[in-house]
Amino acid sequence: MKPLPFLRSPPFRGIAPSVAAVSAVSSAVVDAAVVPDSLLEQIAQSRVGGTFWGHQREGVKLVARAGCPVELKGLDKADVAILPVRETAKPIDPWSVIAQARAVRADADDELAIIAGLLGVPVYGPNGGAVSPERLRDAAKRAIAAAAYRDCFSGASASAEAVVAHLADWRRHLDGNRDIAAASGMAFWKREAMRRFLWDGARSPPFLSPRGGLLRARRTGGSLAVWPSRVPADLLDEAREKAVPITRVEDGFLRSKGLGATLTPPGSVVIDRTGIYYDASRPSDLESLLATHDFSPALLDRAHRLRAAIRASGVTKYGQEMGRMLDLPTAKRTVLVVGQVEDDLSVQLGGAGVEGNLDLLRRVRRVEPDAHIIYRPHPDVQAGLRRGHLSDAVVHQHADALDTGAPLMSLVQAVDEVHVLSSLAGFEALLRDRPVTVHGMPFYAGWGLTRDLAKPNARRGRQLTIDQLVAAALILYPCYLDPVTRLPCGPEIMVERLGSGSTSPISWLIRLRTLQGKLQRFMTLSAEYLHG
Structure with missing residues (x-):
């Protein structure tokens, strides 16, 4: 039987193992002494190695490799997990079962014994003799040194440390999906991407009607994943009454190129088990991260580098418009007001009483009576796809200029301040160290x-740095899919792909939706002209 590397990739659905592989057994002789203890600690903390994506089982007291003698003194058969020698189609997560166990029976070089050693669980060999922690640590180092490592996104060689960090991101992604029993409200054009986002290492949840999804989740004791705007409000009330957990799924903050309203599949999503980031009326996983997480120096350094990459690449949710930059006055304070889609849930739940784009413009003028105000409509509204259009005449009653095509981030960096309701443009302005005034209550x-x-939110008030905000909002909270390999990835890969122009292919649905938007916009402008 061909040996497998200890650090290896899950069998991602529909992706060739050669594409997903992060390691291969190496014929080169490497001194195991060069493997640092800090790497073993990193592996133990991340719980990666072996079939970490496998099924998790509760109530295990003894773990043994098949073929090792097992004594059942004081144990039931249900207390013992016998793991096969070969990797099967339905593997068990060795970390979850070994962490519960009192002991492990396996050869010292077996990955079960290696994992037990990393977790501090006693190991006994096939003959019943105890295996020393020193011998297990040496076996772990030899197993790591016996493989060559690669970056599955570029194909380049990688360090074992980099591979462990990447596997840790995959583990966090998969573990977060394990309790999802069904998914409802997912548009059919998103489902291929959603199957990958919601895969738990063995399966993706079935896409069911809201009622069918609720029944399945209740029957299996799992949660129901929903796209909030596409399920009835009374379903969420019923789920609460029946104690069925709801997991809310939404677009992430680094999306694929193209508008959601044009049916471009998302390149990132957030999967929130408490609430959702744009609903300021209740807690969310993101708000909890921002309020309580202990941000390590390594994580903050990663966030700092990510923010620098975003700025250098010019990546923005709103696309890199090729229009002409506005001429701004030099003798007056300049303020950019970013409009939104008025029926978007982020406006309804995070608007703090501001009633749409016209109300926002009026409020900005009251706060900035002497400023030169530029109004920028949302791209989905400008494309004719969503609600929130203001006529030119109405805009000019409260603003000095209307912009519909200048490079948004260039404009953000050119003005003195950015005013938003709850728009993500405010977050992107913060990434670029620009002053932001917020009229609503975004995350x-x-x-x-x-x-x-x-009005202040009582759950907030902790003083954060911009890198702490980035660490929570762009690293810990969302999930990403690489548009090239279709593998789950980190935000750094997404920024690199978006910056280089790598995107998902344009489908006939996207073309049709774009044409529909142009027709809708033509009708809106024609009505404005006819009615003066």
């Missing part, structure tokens, strides 16, 4: 980074 408000005009 990035209330942490000391913005000027907040809405």
Whole structure:
């Protein structure tokens, strides 16, 4: 039987193992002494190695490799996990079962024994003799040194440390999906991507009607994943009454190129088990991260480098418009107001009483009476795909200029301040160290980074740095899919792909939706002209 590397990739659905592989057994002789103890600690903390994506089983007291003698004194058969020698189609996660166990029976070089040693669980060999922790640590180092490592996104050689960090991201992604019993409200054009986002290492949840999904989740004791805007509000009430957990799924903050309204599949999503980031009326996983997480120096350094990469690449949710930059006055304070889709849930639940784009413009003028105000409509609204259009005449009653095509981030960096309701443009402005005034209560408000005009949120108030905000919002909270390999990836890969122009192919649905938007916009502008 061909040996497998200890650090290896899960069998991602529909992706060739050669594409997903992060390691291969090496014929080169490497001194195991060069493997640092810090790497073993990193592996133990991340719980990667072996079939870490496998099924998790509760109530295990003894773990043994098939073929090792097992004594059942004081144990039931249900207390013992016998793991096969060969990797099967339905593997068990060795970390979950060994962490519960009192002991492991396996050869010292077996990956079960290696994992037990990393977790501090006693190991006994096939003959019943105890295996020393020193011998297990040496076996772990030899197993790591026996493989060559690669970056599955570029194909280049990689260090074992980099591979462990990447596997840790995969583990966190998969573990987060294990309790999802069904998915509802997922648009059919998103489902291929959603199957990958919601895969738990063995399966993706079935896509069912909201009612069918609720029944399945209740029957299996799992949660129901929903796209909030596409399921009835009373379903969420019923789920609460029946104690069925709801997992909310939404687009992430680094999306694929193209508008959601044009049916471009998402390149990132957030999967929130408490609430959802744009609903300021209740807690969310992101708000909890921002309020309580202990950000390590390594994580903050990663966030700092990610923010620098975003700025250098010019990546933005709103695309890199090729229009002409506006001429801004030099003798007046300049303010950019970013419009939104008025029926978007982020406006309804995070708007703090601001009633749409016209109300926002009026409020900005009251706060900035002497400023030169530029109004920028949302791209989905400008494309004719969503609600929130303001006529030119209405805009010019409160603003000095209307912009529909200048490079948005160039404009953000050119003005003195950015005003938003709850738009993600405010977050992107913060990434670029620009002053932001917030009229609503988006996820990035209330942490000391913005000027907040809405009533304070009692759950917020912790003072954060911009790198702490980035670490939570762009690294810990979302999930990403590489548009090239279709593998789960980190935000760094997504930024690199978006910056280089790598995107998902344009489908006939996207073309049709774009044409529909152009027709809708033509009708809107024609009506404005006819009615003066």
